[in-house]
Amino acid sequence: MDSREHRSAHAGCTREQSGGWSRSAECTGVLALAMHGLVCLQTLQYLQQNAKERAELAANASGSSTNFSAPTAASKLSMxxxxxxxxxxxxxxxxxxxxxxxxxxxxxxxxxxxxxxxxxxxxxxxxxxxxxxxxxxxxxxxxxVSTDSAVPIxxxxxxxxxxxxxxxxxxxxxxxxxxxxxxxxxxxxxxxxxxxxxxxxxxxxxxxxxxxxxxxxxxxxxxxxxxxxxxxxxxxxxxxxxxxxxxxxxxxxxxxxxxxxxxxxxxxxxxxxxxxxxxxxxxxxxxxxxxxxxxGECVGGSTLSLLHDRSFNYTGDSQAQELCLYLTKAASVPYFEILEKWIYRGIINDPYSEFMVEEHELRKEKIQEDYNDKYWDQRYTVVQRQIPSFLQKMAGKVLSTGKYLNVVRECGHDVTCPVAKEIIYTLKERAYVEQIEKAFNYASKVLLAFLMEEKELVAHLRSIKRYFLMDQGDFFVHFMDLTEEELKKPVDDITPTRLEALLELALRMSTANTDPFKDDLKIDLMPHDLITQLLRVLAIETKQEKAMVHADPTELTLSGLEAFSFDYVVKWPLSLIINRKALTRYQMLFRHMFYCKHVERQLCNVWISNKAAKQYSLHSAKWFAGAFTLRQRMLNFVQNIQYYMMFEVMEPTWHILEKNLKSASNIDDVLGHHTSFLDNCLKDCMLTNPELLKVFSRLMSVCVMFTNCMQKFTQSMKLDGELGRLTLERGTMLGPPTEAERAEERARKELARKYLAEHVDAPQLASSFEATINKFDKNFSAHLLDLLARLSLYSTSDCEHSMASVISRLDFNGFYTERLERLSAERSQKAAPQVPIPRAPPASAPRVAVPAQ
Known part of the structure; x- marks a missing residue:
């Protein structure tokens, strides 16, 4: 049987089978009889043809097994x-x-x-x-090649x-x-x-x-x-x-x-x-x-987009549009089943990667550990190619709806949307848009209520504010008193368990003992100081920082004060809001304020020691006048900066956050408000501007160096006065000293000089205390004037009104403004070209010039 006859039989059987689906029973019977006769006739033809082919093959000894044979060399093929x-x-x-x-x-x-x-x-x-x-x-x-002999038509x-x-x-x-x-x-x-x-x-x-x-x-x-x-x-x-x-x-x-x-x-x-x-x-x-x-190699949503667009293109051709609508409705059924399961239950069942939402393998546990972890943003993402054109405007809500329900479901709660209804494709998009919006509103309310009420999100945020933003004043007084000596040590010498014990003690001794989440507060010793951390976040890398990055960690010795920070244990699903990125921002704010508080305490300690040292060195009281004035200026600067950050930045911004959280309608709004709160705090506290940050860091360094110098000098004055008092008392009681007593006195003075050499800088030993204080005053004033000038510039150019408040606090009487104007005038005079003043000619010049005339 040749190929055509075989295909004819196949076509006849196909048409016979297709005829079975006819609407007419009479037609079906006639076709069945006709097809039966046709099959019998074709079977007979097949047997005859088969016998003929067998005879030909037996006669041809060199017959080929293929349907066509290659010609011999002697034969010629026609065109x-x-x-x-x-x-x-x-x-x-x-x-x-x-x-x-x-x-x-x-x-x-x-x-x-x-x-x-x-x-x-x-x-x-x-x-x-x-x-x-x-x-x-x-x-x-x-x-x-067909062997069917057809009569030339x-x-x-x-x-x-x-x-x-x-x-x-x-x-x-x-x-x-x-x-x-x-x-x-x-x-x-x-x-x-x-x-x-x-x-x-x-x-x-x-x-x-x-x-x-x-x-x-x-x-x-x-x-x-x-x-x-x-x-x-x-x-x-x-x-x-x-x-x-x-x-x-x-x-x-x-x-x-x-x-x-x-x-x-x-x-x-x-x-x-x-x-x-x-x-x-x-x-x-x-x-x-x-x-x-x-x-277009269309799959899933892209196929539906093509069908939907073609249905719209056939507007005016009712038959063609009806056909395309039929195909689109049929093709959209499996897609809408995936969509319904996602927006009603938060589950993706997409084995062929056809849906608009794609799931990635990310562990929710890492969100608490990894700063760059983007679980909320990258666990589920939208695939643009798979968004049907009729759902393009709703893609964001579809993604959010499933994400919200998925969070609740992963917490062990079964969610069933009460407004669940089958979604059917139609040219009127509003029909399924309403269903998606209802599901979105339900999912938003469920997750928001779950976080706010059952997981107490606002209470956790208040607890974090109490510790990281220093809202709990008595706790910090106790804690810094207990850990002051421990935090002065190098970070490698600090025992973390001892700090944890002291933290626990400070929490129990203060009003923070009533906080139900106080046990979530932990100690964290960072591997770098605040300035390095901030500059890395801001992508600023100086030569010194490059050297620090490539240096051996053992060579970069940090004190406990520089490395100290708090940490907070956050569990799922609160870690969606209070993730590692948010906690890092809280830590940067805390370390900034903690260091300011430390500098303030050091300046206050200098004031206390200076008061005690006055009685030992009355003749040098005039030396202390400049030092006392400089110390008070530094203390005024640090205290005003702290007041500005706590009461003019963080507190008002926190009240705005609380107000926004009450009006939030979904978890994305909560996440956005919380992020905005932290960003505004960092910006207004001058932690996002590298130039302001560097100037402020220099000011803090000058203050710390000044306190160290004053403490050493006060100790030397105290020791000198004590030695003089003891000598006077001994001479008065025992009369003139003997030779042995004089030798003993010389030995004691030599020991005192050695002690001073170890604890007092060389300029102080050389009686240059006043020059040292003047140098500190000059550096502090220069950096403070630089800071005020930059604050004035940024508040004017960037419309940062909060920075204008800092200027008014630090320069409340215009003292620094006058100095800035005077300094600016001096700089402009130096920059102006010097015009030579003409001098009167020498007396002999006229006498020389007269004969020449």
Missing amino acids: QELEELRKQLGSVATGTSLQQSLELTRKLLRDKQNKKNSGQRLPVFPPWVYERPTLVGDFLTGSG GTLPLASQESAVVEDLLYVLVGVDGRYITAQPLTGRQSRTFLVDPNLDLSIRELVNRILPVAASYSTVTRFIEEKSSFEYGQVNHALAAAMRTLVKEYLILVTQLEQLQRQGLLSLQKLWFYIQPAMRTVDILASLATSVDK
Whole structure:
């Protein structure tokens, strides 16, 4: 049996099966009888042809096992035979390359999806599904040379030509080659073309060429259905292929009915053209959609976008629009099932990566540990390509709705949306937009109530404010008194457990003992000081910092005060709001204020020691006048900075945060308000401006160096006065000293000088205390004037009104403003070019000039 007869039998069986879906029972019976007779006739022909082929093979000893044999060297092929051989070889090569391309595409999609869903492998069809082309239902090109002897159609009368062509067309319309109309091999994904016998009458051939596009479209749709039914192309394409297959069945019913008319002798070529008109438009639209999906490599949401846009484009063509709406509704069903499960339960079930929301493997435990962890932003993300165009405006709400429910679900609470309702595709977007908005509002309320009421978010934020922003005054007094000596040590010599014990003691001794979350407060010794941390965050890297980064950590010795900070234990789901990034910002604010508090305590200690040292060195009281004045200026600066940060920055900003949290409608609003609160605090406390930060750091350094110098000098004065007092008392009581006593006194003075040499700088030993104080005064004034000038500049250029408040506090009487103006005038005079003043000529000049005249 030749290939054409085999395909004819296949087509006859296909049409017989398709006829079973006909709406007419009478038609079904007639078709069944006709098909039964046709199958019997074809079986008889097959047996006769088989016997004939066996006889030929027995006679030909050198017969080939293939359908065509290579010619001998002596034989010559005609041009027609060469052309036929070339087409066969080309079709085999093209079919192989196309099959390899499809297999490669399927493999890439399969690998991508298996990589994403590592725990669940995608199923695959067995290889024989793709190796047996007869299962596709499309044309079989290049299968061999037909041995069917067809009468040359040009020798037939017009009526016979028309009858033969109608029979061929009925075969071609269902994907089977005819005697006089054959399909050409495909080259890539282009549309199918056909070869019509050139001897056919011109008028008949013209009408045939009008009908053949239907067969080409059918071929495209059939191949699309077969290809997109593979697992790798996703559920949306599966649903689209199934909807197209339903329409193709209706098309096959039509062809079967036309065949019935043809067997009754009632079908002419013109009638065939007339009856095929309604199906032509439908099959053409299906082929156009299939081609567009193929070219765009559409999967999931992108397929729905294409179908939705095509439905809108057909506005005005009711039939075409109805067809596209049918396909879009069918294809959107699996997508909307994923969407419903996401917005109603917070679960993603997307094995083929078709949904607009993509899940990433991130652990929620890392959000408390990793500063750069972006669990909330990156655990679930929107895939722009997979957003259907009719859901583009709602993509953000779809993402947030599922995220909110997912958080509650991961906390062990079962969530079921009470407004859950099936979402059905429609051109009126408002229908499913309302459903998404209802689900979003429900999810927002559920998560917000869960965090605010059950997890006590605001209470935790108040607890953090109490410790990190120094809202608990008595606690810090106790804590700094207890840890002052311990924090003066190098950080490597500090025992963290001792600090933890002292922290526990300070908490129990203060009013912080009533805080239910006090046990979440921990000690953290940082590996770098505050300035280094801030400059790294601000991406500022100086040469000194580069050296510090590459230096050996053992060489960068930090004191406990420089490394000390608090930490706070936050559990899920509060870690979404109070994450490591937020805690790091709290730590930077705390370390800044903690160091300011430490400098204030040092300056107050200097005041206390100076008061005690006055009585030992009355003759040097005038030296202390400048030091006392400078100390008071430093103390005034530090205290005003602290007051500004606590009462003019943090407290008002905190009240704004509390007000915003009460009016927040979802967790994203809460996250935004909290982040804004921290950002505003950092900015207004001058921690985000590198220039202000460096100047402020220098001012603090000058203050600390001054306190150290004053403490050492006070100790030296105290020791000197004590030695003098003891000497005076001894001389008064015992009379003039003996030689041995004088030697002992000299030894004691030598020991005192050695002590002073160890504890007092060289300028002080050289009685240059006043020059040292003047130098401190000059440095402090220069840095403070620099800070005020920069604050004035930024408050004017950036409209930072809070910085103007700092200026008014630090320069309340205009003292520094006058100095700034005076300094500016001096600089301008130095920068101006010096104009030489003309001098009077010497007395002898006129006498020399007169004779010359």
